[in-house]
Amino acid sequence: MPTEILMPALSPTMEEGTLAKWLVTEGDTVFAGDLLAEIETDKATMEFEAVDEGTVGRILVPEGTEGVKVNSPIAVLLAEGEREADIGSATAAAEPASPAPVAEAPAPAPESAKPAQAANAAPAAPAASSAGNRIFASPLARRIAADKGLDLGRIKGSGPKGRIVKADVEGAQAQPAAVAASPMPDTPGAEAIKAMFEDREFEEISLDGMRKVIAARLGEAKQTIPHFYLRRDIILDELLRFRSQANKQLETRGVKLSVNDFIIKACALALQTVPDANAVWAGDRIIKLKASDVAVAVAVEGGLFTPVLKDAHLKTLSTLSTEMKELASLARDRKLAPQQYKGGSFAISNLGMFGIKNFDAVINPPHGSILAVGAGEKMPIVNEDGEIAVATVMSVTLSVDHRVIDGALGAEFLSEVKTNLENPIGMLA
C-alpha cells in the first residue's frame, strides 16, 4: 500500500508548522536521506528528509500552507510497483480520520485568544488521544493495556509511525502511580452525573474558555500545590481615619482611595521587606523576583481575572488606585491584554465587600502565595492597656505554597503586611 508521508515534529514541543517549500514534485524518485521539503516552525526553518525510498505519488499539502498539524499526511510515497491509482485507498483511509483534527483546530484558537489567565493553559491531557485520531497499537499491546486498565491514548508509541508496542505498555506499567495521578482522575463522566438527576429538571451550560481555564488551573493548583494557611486580624481604625483625611484632600483631584488600594500597597512593600517571600515555584527551581508585581482578583460576569499591578512598591497610593480602577474596568469588558494579567508572585483576593468574614483562597499558579481579605467589622477587642474597646477588625488569611515559602517566612511576611496596614503613614515614607 502507498505510504503516507506525515508532517514531522521538528522539536519536542512542535504541534503545527508551515510547509514552506516542496523540494520534490509528483513523480520524483526519492531515496532515504533525500530532502523532501522545508518546514517552518515559529522558531526556525528546517529541512525534512525522506526516510523510505519510492516515488512521490501525490502532494497532499501545497507549499505555503500554514498551521499543518504534526503527523497529518502531507504527501503519498509509492513503493516500487505501485501506481498512482493505488493512492485512492491510502487517502480514502486517511480521510475519515481527518475531519476530527480539522474540526478541532479552530476550537483552541479562540480559547487561547480570550484574555483569561491562559498564560500557561492547563496541560489538557494528551491532545490527540481518544478524541478522534485512531491509536495504532499492536494487538498484543492492546491486550496488555486492556488487562492492566491503561489508556492507550496516554502512551507514546515507539514503533513505526508511532505504533504502541509491547515495550511501551510494559514501560507504562512501571509507573502506574504516574498514570493514576494524571490530571484527569476517573471521575464519573457527564452521562453518569446526568443520570443522577434524570428525574429533576436541569439546564446544561457548556463551558466557555474562561471556565475551562479556571477549572483546569485551580483544579491543578489545589491538587498539586501543598497549601498551608496563616491567619491574622488587622485593626483598621487608624487606616480608616487616615483614608478619610486623605480622600478629603484628594477630592479635588478626583481620586478616592479604597481600603483595597492600601492593602495592595501594604503587600507590595512587605514583599520588599521580606524579599524571600517574593518568589514563585518553577518545577525544578525557585524564581525570586525583584519588583513587587501584585495580582488582584477581579470578579467579572461569568468568571474572574487577576490583572497584575507591576512595580506596585514604587507607585503612590493614588497611582495604584487609578491603575486598579482602569484594570478592573478592562477586566469587566474582557479587554485585558496578556501582559496585563501575566506574571506576579503574589495575589490578593478581597471578598470583604460581600460581608465575608474570612476565607482561604486557592493559589493562582505559579504564585507563591495569595492573601484572602475579609470584611472590616466593628467588634470588641482587648487593647494594649488591657481594656475592652471597640475596634474595626479585618480578618486575613495568607495561603502559602510550602514548596516556596515555609511557615516562619510566611508569618514574617504577613506580620509586615499587618504592620503596614496598622501604621498607614509609614507606607508613605
Added chain:
Amino acid sequence: MEFMTWNFAMQAIDQIINSAAKTLYMSGGQMGSPIVFRGPNGAAARVAAQHSQDYAAWYASVPGLKVVQPFSAADAKGLLKTAIRDPNPVVFLENEILYGRAFDVPKLDDFTIPFGKARVWREGTDVTLVSWGIGMSHTLEAADELAKDGVSAEVIDLRTLRPLDMATVIESVKKTNRCVTVEEAWPVASLSDHIGSEIMREAFDHLDAPVLKCTGKDVPMPYAANLEKLALTSVKEVIDAVRAVTYR
C-alpha cells in the same frame, strides 16, 4: 522414485497430482498410491532459471500428498524411512547444497521421525524464526548473530510441510510475540504466507508486530553467481527482519 532434480518432475506433475494424490480419494479408499517421490529441490549453485525452482509451496498445497523437506541429515534419514512406510504418496524435497553438509546422525536400529512434528532447534524469548530445508542454514546463522546482540531467537524447523505442525509455531509465537519465516522459494503464494495467515488467525492477540517473511526474490533465478546470491534470501535479511519486528 528418484528425480535427478524436481525441475524434471514437471513432466510428471500430472501423474503426481492428478493420479497419485487422488487415487485413494477417487477409489473410495479401495486403492492407495504408496510412492515416495524424492530428489533435490530449489536452487543449487549456478544452474539458472529452469533448474533452480522450489516446489515446496506447490506440492504442499495439494490434498492427498504428504510433503517433507528435511534440513539435517538425521531428519533426512528418519523422515525418509517414515515416508517409505507411509501408505500415501510422499513428496520428499531434498537440497543439493545440503548434500555436502555433515550432521550427527544417531545410530539406532530403527530410527524414524514422525510426519507433522516440527523440531525446535533453539529456544528463545524475543522472536520465533520458522524455516525448513536450506532456509534453516540462514536462520540458524542469523540466530547466532542476533544472540551476540542480546536478541533471543527461537528457531523452529518445520521438517514436514504437509501435514504442517502449526501447533508448535503458535505455541512459540504466544511466548515470543513476534515471528519471521525464512525460505528460498518465491514470495507470492508462498508457504510463509500461509503460516503468517495461520498465526494471525490463531495468535492475533499475542502479536506485537506483523509476521515478516524472508524469501527468494520474485524473479526467475539468474545464472550469474552474484545475482543468484541476491535472488535468494540471506542471513542479513533475516537479521534485518528480526530487528524490524523486535523494534530494535
